[in-house]
Amino acid sequence: MLYNKFNLGFFPTPLHKLKKLSNKHPNYNLFIKRDDHTGLASGGNKTRKLEYLIKQALDENCDTIITAGAQQSNHCRQTAAACAMANLECHLLLGGKRPEVYEGNLLLSSILGANIHFTAKNRKGEDIETLKNILDKQGKRCYVIPYGGSDIIGAMGFVNAVRELKEQLTAQQLKIDYIFFASSSGGMQAGLTLGKEIYTLHSELIPISIDKDETKGVSLEKVVLDIINDGFKKFKIDKKIQISEINLNRDYDKDGYGVVTENERNAIFELARNEGILLDPVYTGRAFYGMLDFLKKEKLPPNSNVLFWHTGGLPAMFTSANQLK
Numbered sequence: 001m002l003y004n005k006f007n008l009g010f011f012p013t014p015l016h017k018l019k020k021l022s023n024k025h026p027n028y029n030l031f032i033k034r035d036d037h038t039g040l041a042s043g044g045n046k047t048r049k050l051e052y053l054i055k056q057a058l059d060e061n062c063d064t065i066i067t068a069g070a071q072q073s074n075h076c077r078q079t080a081a082a083c084a085m086a087n088l089e090c091h092l093l094l095g096g097k098r099p100e101v102y103e104g105n106l107l108l109s110s111i112l113g114a115n116i117h118f119t120a121k122n123r124k125g126e127d128i129e130t131l132k133n134i135l136d137k138q139g140k141r142c143y144v145i146p147y148g149g150s151d152i153i154g155a156m157g158f159v160n161a162v163r164e165l166k167e168q169l170t171a172q173q174l175k176i177d178y179i180f181f182a183s184s185s186g187g188m189q190a191g192l193t194l195g196k197e198i199y200t201l202h203s204e205l206i207p208i209s210i211d212k213d214e215t216k217g218v219s220l221e222k223v224v225l226d227i228i229n230d231g232f233k234k235f236k237i238d239k240k241i242q243i244s245e246i247n248l249n250r251d252y253d254k255d256g257y258g259v260v261t262e263n264e265r266n267a268i269f270e271l272a273r274n275e276g277i278l279l280d281p282v283y284t285g286r287a288f289y290g291m292l293d294f295l296k297k298e299k300l301p302p303n304s305n306v307l308f309w310h311t312g313g314l315p316a317m318f319t320s321a322n323q324l325k
Contacts, residue, residue, distance in 0.1 A: 001234075002160045006055040008082050009038035009047035015168045018308075020274040025295045027302045031176065032277065033165065036284075036312040041081030041108060044074045044312025048157030049149035049187055050082040056153050057143035058086060066132055067145040068093035068125035070258065071118075072282065072316040075148050075185070077105040080112035089140065090114040091131060095123025104319040124215045147215055148185020150223060152230040158191025159231070162199050176203045178300060181309035182287035183207035183248060184257075186220055188311070190227035198235060203307070208290040209250045210283050211257040221246040252290045258282050260323040263289040268324065280313030281320045287311075 014037060018030040038047035057065060065088050069076040076092045083090035092109055098118045102110050110116060119127050124147045132142050145154070169176060183189045189207045196205070215223060225243050232239050255261050260281045267289035268279045279285045291308055294300055317324070 002156060002163070004055060005051040005156075005160075006058060006082075006086060008040050008051050008054070008085060009043075011038070012164045012168060013037050015165070015172070015307075018271075018275050021271070024274070027298065027304075028295055028300065029303070029305045030295075031174075031305065031307045032275075033307055033309045036278075036310045036314065038312070040078050040085075041112060042077075042312070042314055044078055045158075045188060045309075046075045046078040046149055046312075047082075048161055049075075049154035049191075050078060050145075050157075052153050052156040053143075053145050053149055054082050054086050054088070057088065057145075060141075060143060062088070062141045062143035064089040064091065064135055064140040064142045065145060066091045066093070066128055066135070066142055067149070068119070068123065068128055068147055070095050070123045071099070072105045072258070072319055073109075073123075074105060074280075074283070074311075074313045074316070076114070077108045077112070077315060079145060079149070080109045080114035083114070084112050091117065091135070093117045093119045093122070093125065093127050093131060095119055095121065104315045104317070108315055124213075126216065146185075148187055150185040150187030150190070150227065152190075152227050152234060154187045155191035155194065155227050155231060158188050159195040159198060162192060162195025162201055166199050166201055175305060176307045177304040178206055179203050179307045179309055180206045180208060180287060180291040180294075182210050182283035182311055183220065183224075184210040184283060185215070186223035186227060188309075189248070190224045190231065193224070193228050194231040194235070197237065197239070205247060206291075206294070207248050208287040209248050209253040210286055212250070212253045213257060221248055224248070249290060252286055252293075260285070260320055265324060267292060277310070278314055278317065279310070280316045281323065282316055283313050284310055
């Protein structure tokens with residue numbers, strides 16, 4: 001099941017210690033998992049999901065992919081790249097109005113050959129069915145990838161990522177106590193949760209919410225819950241969880257999706273100027289700030305081994321020059 005995929009990236013991604021930041025926070029040992037190095041159109045964690053989603057589309061003899069997101073969507077940029085590799089037509093529904101100048105992920109999605117449709121206030125796939133009906137009438141065989149690639153098929157990429165992580169931890173004789181990461185569309189969180197169950201990973205997940213808005217009227221907690229319970233059925237695990245068991249830290253999403261505050265700026269500068277690693281202003285900048293806040297306030301036990309899962313997103317940096325001065 002986990003090997004039925006269309007190879008798109010370079011794995012395993014690096015896992016290494018943040019030496020300078022560990023020295024700055026001597027009560028903790030800090031590590032990073034580098035999914036910014038997956039390789040697909042500048043990298044990012046969506047590569048893992050897309051390996052399974054693209055394979056499913058090909059298995060169903062589809063020739064066209066439809067998905068949606070914000071104009072600076074990392075998922076949409078990587079979907080465009082995956083479609084180029086798999087010889088599939090790509091249609092992206094992106095929120096907002098068509099800008100005069102394409103920048104960042106939007107520019108890359110265009111270069112990669114995607115057909116781009118601007119959808120005003122709708123950035124989470126609200127208009128997908130309308131476009132699918134049009135393309136169906138044109139004779140296209142469409143496969144719809146949900147917002148963020150977050151369903152049970154996409155989540156398989158992060159079930160497999162837990163297997164990869166466990167192999168690395170064994171090889172490095174390392175135990176990780178806490179894993180911080182950005183959670184926005186739910187697939188990564190659900191996949192890691194399932195992977196923990198399947199591969200007996202004894203690390204506590206601390207997903208940092210990036211977007212306070214619901215997806216088509218459904219909370220992120222409910223999205224994650226449904227994917228996890230679908231996964232239990234898929235893997236024949238005799239277990240079911242309730243929404244109260246979905247852990248999601250919402251302490252840092254009050255400013256809304258894509259709003260760059262002093263918190264994100266400080267986090268970006270902190271990692272860049274100590275470790276030479278670049279975050280993005282939307283996802284990893286906010287999640288890394290959340291982790292730093294935990295460390296500063298000593299919310300974790302002393303001597304904990306703490307991992308930050310870097311999910312990529314570098315192209316969005318080039319749309320935020322005025323906010324990152």
